[in-house]
Amino acid sequence: DAGVTQSPTHLIKTRGQQVTLRCSPKSGHDTVSWYQQALGQGPQFIFQYYEEEERQRGNFPDRFSGHQYPNYSSELNVNALLLGDSALYLCASSTYYRVSGNTIYFGEGSWLTVV
């Protein structure tokens, strides 16, 4: 049973460019959330996708967008990259309707460096 998989693991982009990060949730999970973790900080919630729609959004600009496919996999897109977008981007996998404290699992993350 594969866990949460993310790609790529590391990438370097130039300011102003666009980036796409990918995530496949754990088997049996239908919901993907994305988090940004700057160096030395805890992860911050970006948004959540369920049934191919953005359901919840954190305090991030519209440059951050996403998509979810019918197989529940998801993409995070960031446009017009800024130096401050350099961070570890984490994908979290869960079921949308959580009961009895169903667990949320994370992937290993994608390290983005903007130069």
Next chain:
Amino acid sequence: DAKTTQPPSMDCAEGRAANLPCNHSTISGNEYVYWYRQIHSQGPQYIIHGLKNNETNEMASLIITEDRKSSTLILPHATLRDTAVYYCIVIGDSSYKLIFGSGTRLLVRP
């Protein structure tokens, strides 16, 4: 803001038990206490969670006080590989996001 308070750092000797405390005095009746850890440069790893009863799994034990205002994560025999930042998070089934505080940086000494 995070609903939990944890000491910024702790250390313990390898082979000894590591007891990591967490205060969550405003926890609601339907909210669970979750513990994750993050080893440098990796994604957060789920450890354990509980509602009001003490819980144990292959990684750790979770002791929740009767009033549920605090809890302790116990790593019974810490190893060097347990060196990580440990996050205590309170979340209900209807919550859509995990709110991470600063966590506790645990250093396991040889």
